[in-house]
Amino acid sequence: MDAIEALLNRRSCRKFTSQPVEKEKIMKILECANFAPSPANKQPWEFIVTTNSKYNMELQKRVETIKEKVAEKSGWKWLPAFRVDFITEAPVLIVVSGDPDRNGAEQFLDEPSKGYEHGCCAAIENILLAAHSLGLATLWLSLFEKRDARDIFGIDEKQDPVAIICLGYPQGPITAPTRKDLATKVRFLD
Ligand SMILES: Cc1cc2nc3c(=O)[nH]c(=O)nc-3n(C[C@H](O)[C@H](O)[C@H](O)COP(=O)(O)O)c2cc1C
Numbered sequence: 001m002d003a004i005e006a007l008l009n010r011r012s013c014r015k016f017t018s019q020p021v022e023k024e025k026i027m028k029i030l031e032c033a034n035f036a037p038s039p040a041n042k043q044p045w046e047f048i049v050t051t052n053s054k055y056n057m058e059l060q061k062r063v064e065t066i067k068e069k070v071a072e073k074s075g076w077k078w079l080p081a082f083r084v085d086f087i088t089e090a091p092v093l094i095v096v097s098g099d100p101d102r103n104g105a106e107q108f109l110d111e112p113s114k115g116y117e118h119g120c121c122a123a124i125e126n127i128l129l130a131a132h133s134l135g136l137a138t139l140w141l142s143l144f145e146k147r148d149a150r151d152i153f154g155i156d157e158k159q160d161p162v163a164i165i166c167l168g169y170p171q172g173p174i175t176a177p178t179r180k181d182l183a184t185k186v187r188f189l190d
Pocket of ligand 1: 010011012013139140141142143144176177
């Protein structure tokens, strides 16, 4: 699949089939993730992969409770009804965990950014695009407490579970959410 086509047609998937994902595909996706750019090539990521549904069930249980809390704090009225069954449906979970000590030059600037997070996000996007090009679908999940992720997936407390990727075969077509007009997002300077 052409890279531009993959970029434009990838969608967040919230309905997976139970079809298992081939090991070779999982490994190819992880290889792509590991080739992501990162500040000073620090490769700040670790990928924790599971096909054991006990992890999905525990994660979904905890996300359900988070939903309530976030709905209350944010006032987002749609959130309590937002289904997160895709967590238990997904045949594969990939936790992308970052090492907060693996940053680049940006950490020494007056306004430092979190280089390790940026590297992890680049790896996550590679996961999403590689999966899509292999006929799979993904959901980038951030609606979880980091302490829960550390507890469920056995992650050291010094590490930062940046995101959990739900991976599997999509059930049915996915409607593309709209995007704001590009003209409102771009400024060309002469
Ligand atoms: C950093 C980040 C966090 C996200 N967290 C969640 C999440 O917790 N739950 C969810 O259902 N979707 C999550 N998404 C997916 C977005 O809702 C989705 O990308 C957006 O609506 C655009 O849809 P598309 O991915 O199909 O283009 C997240 C996406 C990003 C980039």
